[in-house]
Amino acid sequence: MAWKMTQLLLLALVTAAGSAQPRSVRARTGLLNVCMDAKHHKAHPGPEDNLYGQCSPWRKNACCTANTSQELHKDTSRLYNFNWEHCGRMEPACKRHFIQDNCLYECSPNLGPWIRQVNQSWRKERILNVPLCKEDCERWWEDCRTSYTCKSNWQKGWNWTSGINECPAGALCHTFESYFPTPAALCEGLWSHSYKVSDYSRGSGRCIQMWFDSAQGNPNEEVARFYAAAMGGAGSWAACPVLLSLVGMQWYNISSL
Numbered sequence: 001m002a003w004k005m006t007q008l009l010l011l012a013l014v015t016a017a018g019s020a021q022p023r024s025v026r027a028r029t030g031l032l033n034v035c036m037d038a039k040h041h042k043a044h045p046g047p048e049d050n051l052y053g054q055c056s057p058w059r060k061n062a063c064c065t066a067n068t069s070q071e072l073h074k075d076t077s078r079l080y081n082f083n084w085e086h087c088g089r090m091e092p093a094c095k096r097h098f099i100q101d102n103c104l105y106e107c108s109p110n111l112g113p114w115i116r117q118v119n120q121s122w123r124k125e126r127i128l129n130v131p132l133c134k135e136d137c138e139r140w141w142e143d144c145r146t147s148y149t150c151k152s153n154w155q156k157g158w159n160w161t162s163g164i165n166e167c168p169a170g171a172l173c174h175t176f177e178s179y180f181p182t183p184a185a186l187c188e189g190l191w192s193h194s195y196k197v198s199d200y201s202r203g204s205g206r207c208i209q210m211w212f213d214s215a216q217g218n219p220n221e222e223v224a225r226f227y228a229a230a231m232g233g234a235g236s237w238a239a240c241p242v243l244l245s246l247v248g249m250q251w252y253n254i255s256s257l
Ligand SMILES: *[C@@H]1O[C@H](CO)[C@@H](O)[C@H](O)[C@H]1NC(C)=O
Pocket: 067, 068, 071, 078, 079
Protein backbone atom coordinates (compact mmCIF):
# COMPACT_ATOMS: atom_id res chain seq x y z
CA MET A 1 0.00 0.00 0.00
CA ALA A 2 2.72 2.40 1.01
CA TRP A 3 4.65 1.49 -2.12
CA LYS A 4 1.58 2.06 -4.26
CA MET A 5 1.19 5.53 -2.76
CA THR A 6 4.84 6.30 -3.34
CA GLN A 7 4.39 5.33 -6.94
CA LEU A 8 1.36 7.58 -7.27
CA LEU A 9 3.27 10.43 -5.70
CA LEU A 10 6.18 9.92 -8.06
CA LEU A 11 3.83 9.75 -11.00
CA ALA A 12 2.29 13.06 -9.95
CA LEU A 13 5.73 14.65 -9.55
CA VAL A 14 6.94 13.39 -12.90
CA THR A 15 3.74 14.46 -14.64
CA ALA A 16 3.99 17.94 -13.12
CA ALA A 17 7.64 18.29 -14.11
CA GLY A 18 6.90 16.98 -17.59
CA SER A 19 4.11 19.43 -18.32
CA ALA A 20 5.96 22.45 -16.93
CA GLN A 21 8.68 22.28 -19.56
CA PRO A 22 8.55 22.27 -23.33
CA ARG A 23 10.12 19.09 -24.69
CA SER A 24 12.74 20.92 -26.69
CA VAL A 25 14.45 22.16 -23.54
CA ARG A 26 17.40 20.18 -22.26
CA ALA A 27 16.29 18.10 -19.25
CA ARG A 28 17.47 19.88 -16.10
CA THR A 29 18.07 17.44 -13.28
CA GLY A 30 19.61 19.81 -10.77
CA LEU A 31 20.87 23.25 -9.96
CA LEU A 32 24.43 22.22 -9.14
CA ASN A 33 27.29 21.65 -11.54
CA VAL A 34 25.29 22.40 -14.68
CA CYS A 35 25.70 24.32 -17.93
CA MET A 36 23.06 26.59 -19.37
CA ASP A 37 21.46 25.69 -22.68
CA ALA A 38 22.70 28.63 -24.72
CA LYS A 39 24.72 29.32 -27.83
CA HIS A 40 28.22 28.06 -26.99
CA HIS A 41 27.97 26.16 -23.70
CA LYS A 42 28.97 22.51 -23.44
CA ALA A 43 26.14 20.12 -22.49
CA HIS A 44 27.91 19.22 -19.23
CA PRO A 45 30.79 20.75 -17.28
CA GLY A 46 34.18 19.07 -17.24
CA PRO A 47 37.94 19.74 -17.10
CA GLU A 48 39.41 22.03 -19.78
CA ASP A 49 43.20 22.13 -19.37
CA ASN A 50 43.74 24.76 -22.04
CA LEU A 51 41.31 27.49 -21.08
CA TYR A 52 42.80 30.78 -22.20
CA GLY A 53 43.85 33.90 -20.29
CA GLN A 54 41.31 35.29 -17.89
CA CYS A 55 39.13 32.17 -18.19
CA SER A 56 41.89 29.92 -16.81
CA PRO A 57 40.46 29.87 -13.22
CA TRP A 58 37.71 27.55 -14.55
CA ARG A 59 40.16 24.94 -15.94
CA LYS A 60 39.28 22.25 -13.42
CA ASN A 61 35.59 22.33 -14.30
CA ALA A 62 34.08 24.44 -17.06
CA CYS A 63 31.10 24.88 -19.36
CA CYS A 64 33.23 26.56 -22.06
CA THR A 65 35.70 25.00 -24.47
CA ALA A 66 39.27 26.25 -24.89
CA ASN A 67 38.27 27.65 -28.27
CA THR A 68 35.42 29.65 -26.78
CA SER A 69 37.66 30.96 -24.00
CA GLN A 70 40.16 32.25 -26.54
CA GLU A 71 37.53 33.80 -28.79
CA LEU A 72 35.87 35.78 -26.04
CA HIS A 73 39.03 37.75 -25.29
CA LYS A 74 38.82 39.39 -28.72
CA ASP A 75 37.37 42.87 -29.19
CA THR A 76 34.70 41.73 -31.62
CA SER A 77 34.59 38.00 -31.01
CA ARG A 78 33.01 35.78 -33.62
CA LEU A 79 30.93 34.26 -30.82
CA TYR A 80 28.55 37.22 -30.73
CA ASN A 81 29.94 39.78 -33.23
CA PHE A 82 29.63 42.18 -30.33
CA ASN A 83 31.91 45.22 -30.32
CA TRP A 84 32.73 46.71 -26.92
CA GLU A 85 34.44 49.61 -28.67
CA HIS A 86 31.28 50.97 -30.30
CA CYS A 87 32.26 54.47 -29.06
CA GLY A 88 35.99 54.29 -29.69
CA ARG A 89 38.75 52.74 -27.65
CA MET A 90 37.82 51.12 -24.34
CA GLU A 91 40.45 51.42 -21.60
CA PRO A 92 42.21 48.06 -21.02
CA ALA A 93 41.48 48.36 -17.28
CA CYS A 94 37.80 48.50 -18.20
CA LYS A 95 37.91 45.86 -20.91
CA ARG A 96 39.28 43.20 -18.58
CA HIS A 97 36.00 43.30 -16.65
CA PHE A 98 34.00 42.62 -19.81
CA ILE A 99 36.31 39.70 -20.59
CA GLN A 100 35.83 38.36 -17.07
CA ASP A 101 32.06 38.79 -17.37
CA ASN A 102 32.24 36.71 -20.57
CA CYS A 103 34.33 34.04 -18.84
CA LEU A 104 31.89 33.75 -15.96
CA TYR A 105 28.90 33.58 -18.31
CA GLU A 106 30.41 31.01 -20.69
CA CYS A 107 32.51 28.90 -18.31
CA SER A 108 30.87 28.82 -14.87
CA PRO A 109 29.14 25.57 -13.85
CA ASN A 110 27.84 27.31 -10.70
CA LEU A 111 25.03 29.48 -12.09
CA GLY A 112 22.32 26.78 -11.94
CA PRO A 113 20.16 28.46 -9.29
CA TRP A 114 19.73 31.50 -11.57
CA ILE A 115 19.11 29.80 -14.93
CA ARG A 116 15.74 30.66 -16.50
CA GLN A 117 14.12 29.61 -19.76
CA VAL A 118 13.80 32.23 -22.48
CA ASN A 119 12.25 32.54 -25.92
CA GLN A 120 15.26 33.76 -27.85
CA SER A 121 16.32 32.50 -31.25
CA TRP A 122 19.93 32.04 -30.15
CA ARG A 123 19.50 30.45 -26.72
CA LYS A 124 16.93 28.55 -24.66
CA GLU A 125 18.16 29.68 -21.27
CA ARG A 126 19.60 32.79 -19.63
CA ILE A 127 20.73 33.82 -16.15
CA LEU A 128 18.65 36.18 -14.05
CA ASN A 129 19.64 38.10 -10.90
CA VAL A 130 22.91 36.27 -10.18
CA PRO A 131 24.04 37.83 -6.85
CA LEU A 132 27.32 39.43 -7.90
CA CYS A 133 29.67 40.29 -5.02
CA LYS A 134 29.49 44.02 -4.45
CA GLU A 135 33.24 44.58 -4.75
CA ASP A 136 33.34 42.90 -8.17
CA CYS A 137 30.64 45.29 -9.40
CA GLU A 138 32.16 48.39 -7.78
CA ARG A 139 35.56 47.72 -9.30
CA TRP A 140 34.04 47.12 -12.74
CA TRP A 141 32.22 50.47 -12.50
CA GLU A 142 35.27 52.36 -11.18
CA ASP A 143 37.53 51.02 -13.96
CA CYS A 144 35.00 51.87 -16.69
CA ARG A 145 33.87 55.34 -15.61
CA THR A 146 36.03 57.09 -18.17
CA SER A 147 35.37 54.80 -21.14
CA TYR A 148 32.59 55.60 -23.62
CA THR A 149 29.30 54.02 -24.64
CA CYS A 150 25.97 55.05 -26.18
CA LYS A 151 23.50 52.77 -24.37
CA SER A 152 22.61 51.69 -20.83
CA ASN A 153 21.27 48.27 -21.88
CA TRP A 154 23.61 46.38 -24.18
CA GLN A 155 21.29 43.44 -24.73
CA LYS A 156 18.87 45.12 -27.12
CA GLY A 157 18.28 48.10 -29.36
CA TRP A 158 21.50 48.07 -31.42
CA ASN A 159 21.70 48.74 -35.13
CA TRP A 160 22.85 45.35 -36.47
CA THR A 161 22.70 46.33 -40.18
CA SER A 162 26.43 45.84 -40.67
CA GLY A 163 26.48 42.51 -38.81
CA ILE A 164 28.20 44.10 -35.81
CA ASN A 165 26.43 46.19 -33.16
CA GLU A 166 26.52 49.93 -33.86
CA CYS A 167 24.96 52.77 -31.89
CA PRO A 168 21.38 53.29 -33.06
CA ALA A 169 20.29 56.66 -34.47
CA GLY A 170 20.08 59.24 -31.70
CA ALA A 171 22.14 57.31 -29.14
CA LEU A 172 25.15 59.54 -28.49
CA CYS A 173 28.52 58.49 -27.12
CA HIS A 174 29.09 59.68 -23.55
CA THR A 175 31.12 58.39 -20.62
CA PHE A 176 30.03 55.21 -18.88
CA GLU A 177 29.39 57.33 -15.85
CA SER A 178 26.66 59.29 -17.61
CA TYR A 179 24.89 56.14 -18.86
CA PHE A 180 25.54 54.18 -15.65
CA PRO A 181 25.40 56.62 -12.70
CA THR A 182 25.94 53.88 -10.09
CA PRO A 183 27.64 50.48 -9.95
CA ALA A 184 24.21 48.81 -9.84
CA ALA A 185 23.10 50.67 -12.98
CA LEU A 186 26.04 49.09 -14.79
CA CYS A 187 26.00 45.53 -13.43
CA GLU A 188 22.22 45.13 -13.38
CA GLY A 189 21.25 47.24 -16.39
CA LEU A 190 23.92 46.11 -18.85
CA TRP A 191 22.52 42.65 -19.60
CA SER A 192 18.86 43.05 -18.58
CA HIS A 193 19.32 41.94 -14.97
CA SER A 194 21.57 38.94 -15.51
CA TYR A 195 23.24 40.22 -12.34
CA LYS A 196 21.91 41.70 -9.16
CA VAL A 197 24.43 43.47 -6.94
CA SER A 198 24.67 41.53 -3.68
CA ASP A 199 24.92 43.14 -0.25
CA TYR A 200 27.44 40.41 0.51
CA SER A 201 31.19 40.68 0.07
CA ARG A 202 33.75 38.53 -1.68
CA GLY A 203 34.67 35.55 0.48
CA SER A 204 31.30 35.46 2.28
CA GLY A 205 30.11 32.33 0.47
CA ARG A 206 26.87 34.19 -0.28
CA CYS A 207 27.70 36.01 -3.52
CA ILE A 208 29.14 35.00 -6.89
CA GLN A 209 32.70 36.18 -7.61
CA MET A 210 33.49 37.14 -11.18
CA TRP A 211 37.17 37.11 -10.19
CA PHE A 212 38.85 34.42 -8.09
CA ASP A 213 42.18 32.73 -7.54
CA SER A 214 41.75 29.08 -8.51
CA ALA A 215 44.64 28.06 -6.24
CA GLN A 216 42.06 28.28 -3.45
CA GLY A 217 39.48 26.36 -5.50
CA ASN A 218 36.32 27.86 -6.99
CA PRO A 219 34.49 29.87 -4.30
CA ASN A 220 31.27 29.88 -6.34
CA GLU A 221 30.65 26.16 -5.74
CA GLU A 222 29.74 26.85 -2.13
CA VAL A 223 27.59 29.82 -3.16
CA ALA A 224 25.58 27.71 -5.63
CA ARG A 225 25.09 25.01 -2.97
CA PHE A 226 23.82 27.57 -0.49
CA TYR A 227 21.25 29.08 -2.87
CA ALA A 228 20.18 25.72 -4.32
CA ALA A 229 19.45 24.45 -0.80
CA ALA A 230 17.62 27.69 0.06
CA MET A 231 15.49 27.35 -3.06
CA GLY A 232 14.70 23.68 -2.33
CA GLY A 233 13.03 22.00 -5.33
CA ALA A 234 15.25 20.47 -7.97
CA GLY A 235 18.39 21.38 -6.05
CA SER A 236 17.56 19.16 -3.13
CA TRP A 237 16.35 16.36 -5.39
CA ALA A 238 19.83 16.18 -6.76
CA ALA A 239 21.04 15.54 -3.23
CA CYS A 240 18.78 12.48 -2.99
CA PRO A 241 20.02 9.91 -5.49
CA VAL A 242 17.47 7.23 -4.53
CA LEU A 243 14.46 9.43 -5.22
CA LEU A 244 16.11 10.73 -8.35
CA SER A 245 16.71 7.26 -9.74
CA LEU A 246 13.15 6.20 -8.92
CA VAL A 247 11.85 9.24 -10.72
CA GLY A 248 14.14 8.45 -13.63
CA MET A 249 12.82 4.88 -13.77
CA GLN A 250 9.18 6.01 -13.74
CA TRP A 251 9.98 8.62 -16.36
CA TYR A 252 11.44 5.99 -18.63
CA ASN A 253 8.32 3.82 -18.23
CA ILE A 254 5.96 6.70 -18.85
CA SER A 255 7.81 8.11 -21.79
CA SER A 256 8.00 4.72 -23.50
CA LEU A 257 4.23 4.22 -23.36
C1 LIG B 1 36.73 27.75 -32.91
O1 LIG B 1 35.74 28.75 -33.00
C2 LIG B 1 35.63 29.36 -34.27
C3 LIG B 1 34.61 30.47 -34.15
O2 LIG B 1 33.42 30.04 -33.60
C4 LIG B 1 35.22 28.29 -35.30
O3 LIG B 1 35.17 28.88 -36.57
C5 LIG B 1 36.25 27.17 -35.28
O4 LIG B 1 35.83 26.14 -36.15
C6 LIG B 1 36.41 26.62 -33.87
N1 LIG B 1 37.48 25.62 -33.84
C7 LIG B 1 37.34 24.46 -33.24
C8 LIG B 1 38.52 23.57 -33.25
O5 LIG B 1 36.30 24.12 -32.69
